[in-house]
Structure formats: C-alpha cells, structure tokens
Amino acid sequence: MIDDHAWTYSELADAALQHMALLERVGAAAGDRVAVWAEASPTTAAAMIGNLCAGVTTVPLNPKLGSGEVAHIFADSKPKLAFCAESFEVPHEVLHVPSLRAAYAPGAGSLPRIPEDDMAGLILYTSGTTGPPKGAVITRRNIAANLDSLIEAWSWTERDTVVHSLPLIHAHGLVLGLFGSLRAGGALHYVPKFTPEALAQALTDPRHEQTMGFAVPTMYHRIAEAAEGSSALCEALRKPRLLVSGSAGLSLREHEHIQMLTGRGVHERYGLTETLINCAVPASHAPMPGYVGPPLPGVELELVDEQRRVLDAHDDETIGEVAVRSAAVFSGYLNREDATAEVLDADGWFYTGDLATRTEEGAIRILGRRSTDLIKTGGYRVGAGEIEACLLEHTAVREVAIVGVPDDDLGQRIEAFVVLKLGHHVDANELVAFVAERLSPHKRPRAVHFFDELPRNAMGKVEKKKLV
Numbered sequence: 001m002i003d004d005h006a007w008t009y010s011e012l013a014d015a016a017l018q019h020m021a022l023l024e025r026v027g028a029a030a031g032d033r034v035a036v037w038a039e040a041s042p043t044t045a046a047a048m049i050g051n052l053c054a055g056v057t058t059v060p061l062n063p064k065l066g067s068g069e070v071a072h073i074f075a076d077s078k079p080k081l082a083f084c085a086e087s088f089e090v091p092h093e094v095l096h097v098p099s100l101r102a103a104y105a106p107g108a109g110s111l112p113r114i115p116e117d118d119m120a121g122l123i124l125y126t127s128g129t130t131g132p133p134k135g136a137v138i139t140r141r142n143i144a145a146n147l148d149s150l151i152e153a154w155s156w157t158e159r160d161t162v163v164h165s166l167p168l169i170h171a172h173g174l175v176l177g178l179f180g181s182l183r184a185g186g187a188l189h190y191v192p193k194f195t196p197e198a199l200a201q202a203l204t205d206p207r208h209e210q211t212m213g214f215a216v217p218t219m220y221h222r223i224a225e226a227a228e229g230s231s232a233l234c235e236a237l238r239k240p241r242l243l244v245s246g247s248a249g250l251s252l253r254e255h256e257h258i259q260m261l262t263g264r265g266v267h268e269r270y271g272l273t274e275t276l277i278n279c280a281v282p283a284s285h286a287p288m289p290g291y292v293g294p295p296l297p298g299v300e301l302e303l304v305d306e307q308r309r310v311l312d313a314h315d316d317e318t319i320g321e322v323a324v325r326s327a328a329v330f331s332g333y334l335n336r337e338d339a340t341a342e343v344l345d346a347d348g349w350f351y352t353g354d355l356a357t358r359t360e361e362g363a364i365r366i367l368g369r370r371s372t373d374l375i376k377t378g379g380y381r382v383g384a385g386e387i388e389a390c391l392l393e394h395t396a397v398r399e400v401a402i403v404g405v406p407d408d409d410l411g412q413r414i415e416a417f418v419v420l421k422l423g424h425h426v427d428a429n430e431l432v433a434f435v436a437e438r439l440s441p442h443k444r445p446r447a448v449h450f451f452d453e454l455p456r457n458a459m460g461k462v463e464k465k466k467l468v
Contacts, residue, residue, distance in 0.1 A: 002190045019046050032081070036058055072132050139331055156186070160211065164215065244266070323350065
C-alpha cells in the first residue's frame with residue numbers, strides 16, 4: 001500500500017509476472033542490469049520484484065539524484081534497460097521504458113518460486129563520502145539470509161504491516177521495508193511524503209492487524225517534537241508492536257524523550273550497505289538506549305585493533321573496529337577489486353570502519369566512523385560519539401558533531417560543531433565545562449563552533465569532512 005493505493009499479493013504477483021514478460025520481450029536476461037527509477041509506486045515494487053524473480057540485477061535510482069550522479073551510476077553499472085520517469089534522459093545505448101505505469105497493469109496471477117543463489121540481486125550505491133559512489137553488489141542469497149535473521153530477531157510474521165517513509169534505494173527502505181515485508185508474508189504501508197502525522201495515521205490504520213514502524217533518527221526527532229503538543233500523536237506511537245531506528249545512532253536524549261511522551265521505547269539496529277543488518281535489539285528484549293543489540297543470528301562479529309588483531313574485550317570501554325562475517329556480506333564493489341580488497345579479506349571478514357565497544361552480555365555500542373570519529377589527542381584514543389552523546393544532554397543543544405582537527409601539540413584537538421535549539425543561548429565556555437564535568441578532562445572540546453544546521457547526506461548522516 002502506498003497511501004491509499006493498495007495492491008493485493010495476487011495483483012502484485014501478476015504485475016511482477018508482466019514485468020518479467022516485458023524483460024523477455026526486450027531481451028533482458030538473467031545477469032543483466034536494469035535501472036529502476038525508485039518513485040513511490042506499486043509498479044516500482046513490481047519491477048524490483050520481477051527483476052529478482054527473473055535473475056536480473058536492479059540498480060535503484062534515487063529520483064533526487066543530480067545529473068552528474070546519474071551519469072556516474074549509468075557509466076559504472078551499464079544497465080541494459082532503464083525504467084524511468086518520462087522526462088528523464090538516459091544514455092542513448094540504454095533502452096528506455098519511460099513509464100512504469102504504462103508498462104503493465106495489475107490483474108491476477110502467481111509468481112513461480114525462484115531458487116536462491118549467488119546471482120546479484122541489487123547494486124546499491126554508497127553515499128560517496130570518500131570519492132565517487134561505489135556500487136555494492138548484493139546477491140539474492142545475501143538478501144534472503146539477512147531477512148531470515150531479522151524475522152527471527154524481531155518475531156516478524158504475516159500479521160505485521162511495516163510502515164515507513166524511507167527511500168526505496170537503500171537497505172533500510174528497500175531490503176527491509178519492501179523485501180522484508182514480503183519475505184515475512186506480511187504487508188507494507190509506504191508513506192511517500194514523511195510527516196509525523198502521516199506516519200502516525202499509517203501506524204494506526206484500522207485495516208492493519210499490527211504494525212512495525214521503521215524510521216531514521218532525524219524522523220524520530222521530528223516525531224517527538226510534534227508529539228509534545230499532540231496527545232493523539234503520542235497515542236499513535238503506543239500502537240505499533242515495534243518501533244525500529246537505524247541508519248545512524250538514536251541519541252539517548254531522543255530515546256528518553258520518546259519514552260517520556262509515550263511510555264514505550266525504540267529498538268535500534270545496525271548495518272551497512274555492504275553487510276545489510278549486523279545487529280538488532282530483539283523484539284523479546286526491552287529497548288537498549290545507546291546500544292544496537294547483539295549480533296543477529298548467523299552473524300559473527302569481532303572488535304579489532306588498527307592491525308586487525310582481535311580484541312577480546314567485553315568491558316564496554318575498549319574501543320575497536322567492528323568486523324563482521326555472515327551470509328549477508330556483499331560479494332564486492334562493482335568494478336572496484338582494489339576497494340573490495342581493502343575491506344573484505346580472504347576469510348570473508350568485512351572491516352566496517354565503525355568503532356564500537358561491547359558489553360559483557362555482547363551488546364554493541366557504536367561510537368562512530370574510524371576515519372572521522374576516532375580522535376587521537378594527547379596520547380589518548382577518544383570516540384567522538386561519547387562526547388556527542390554528552391553534549392546532547394545539555395538542554396540548549398539540538399545537534400552536535402565532534403571532529404578531531406590536526407594539532408601540532410596534541411596530534412588532534414577536539415572541536416565541537418553545535419546547533420542550538422530555537423530560542424536557546426549558551427556560550428562556548430559553558431559547553432566545554434559541561435563536558436569536562438561529566439567526562440575525563442582530555443575529552444573536553446578545545447573549541448566550539450555554532451551553526452544554524454549541520455551538513456548532511458541524502459540519508460541524513462552528518463558529513464563531518466565538510467566541517468573542517
């Protein structure tokens with residue numbers, strides 16, 4: 001369901017079959033790549049499902065991409081066919097079907113069972129924070145294995161309707177939201193334009209037996225702000241069987257805010273494009289603010305040092321890089337064997353670049369990226385995430401990013417980039433003292449910069465390299 005435009009399983013299956021027939025008519029065969037303009041439409045879902053069933057690899061295209069980004073993706077992935085908006089210009093060598101809606105219409109039918117294998121199902125492009133976006137090749141086996149682990153962890157059944165408003169171009173919105181709903185035999189209620197009210201209305205739709213809400217931290221922040229003045233919105237947030245946050249860490253302040261307003265918490269999960277989901281707080285466990293839970297069933301996870309030696313630490317203090325191995329780890333970057341070799345070793349371990357600690361019970365606390373969030377200052381190793389979490393406890397701070405800036409004396413000095421709440425004022429010295437009182441002295445910021453907003457990528461993650 002997209003808003004009130006709903007297809008039954010039979011109608012969706014028939015549209016997917018028609019899509020498969022269309023692929024055959026135009027000569028697109030198993031192993032070929034097909035770009036899909038990921039607009040909010042049931043026919044988009046039918047195209048992606050039909051591609052999977054035909055063994056064709058989907059290259060999802062974000063409708064908000066700029067011309068340069070689109071050109072890079074087409075040049076890199078070389079799709080044989082593109083299902084795109086009518087006004088979209090594709091390279092002349094690519095067959096263009098200008099309207100998904102014009103390609104087929106729903107009727108009735110059934111899908112054949114397609115065996116799971118290691119053929120590429122998706123090529124998902126990374127955010128490109130360290131250069132041009134890289135295409136992560138995700139196999140059908142990757143998708144199936146990861147969804148089965150999540151189905152077990154979240155007790156996900158055919159009774160559940162997933163509600164979300166996330167783009168159908170990444171793991172969270174596409175793999176979990178769309179494919180996960182189908183894998184569990186349940187339903188999807190997609191909200192094309194996010195507002196707290198629209199998401200709440202979908203979560204409480206009387207046609208759904210029970211719901212699960214998927215969102216990212218920026219959405220939960222807006223939901224919590226809106227709920228402060230709306231008892232109806234607070235009540236709506238109490239209805240879902242599970243609220244799930246991912247793509248970035250949900251701050252302790254937001255956890256506490258939602259808990260205060262609704263009396264219920266949010267379950268976090270942790271993953272990457274290249275590995276899909278690695279950890280999740282199980283549905284059977286209470287939410288764990290600040291933690292993304294233990295590894296999923298079937299996922300091996302280690303913390304390693306800078307030489308990739310295993311750190312056998314369960315003290316929630318020792319910081320290491322997260323390394324994972326599972327059936328969900330991607331097969332590599334498209335056309336980039338060099339980049340693949342940097343992160344994926346011969347034994348199947350993927351080195352995420354994320355920093356974390358681990359509790360005695362095995363719960364993982366993500367502290368940030370090694371490249372931007374591990375700060376070496378005055379002989380200490382400091383995780384930026386710990387300082388960010390501390391500053392977010394200040395009543396005047398709305399958002400914050402901590403960055404290590406080169407320093408001749410300290411190696412790196414800690415600097416804070418802060419967005420204040422509307423109508424609040426605080427000086428830099430007060431924020432420095434606030435951190436120094438709550439954390440070790442060497443973790444205090446040496447400078448504080450105030451911004452109206454922080455630079456973010458398409459998924460809402462702060463782009464720290466643009467701050468310095």
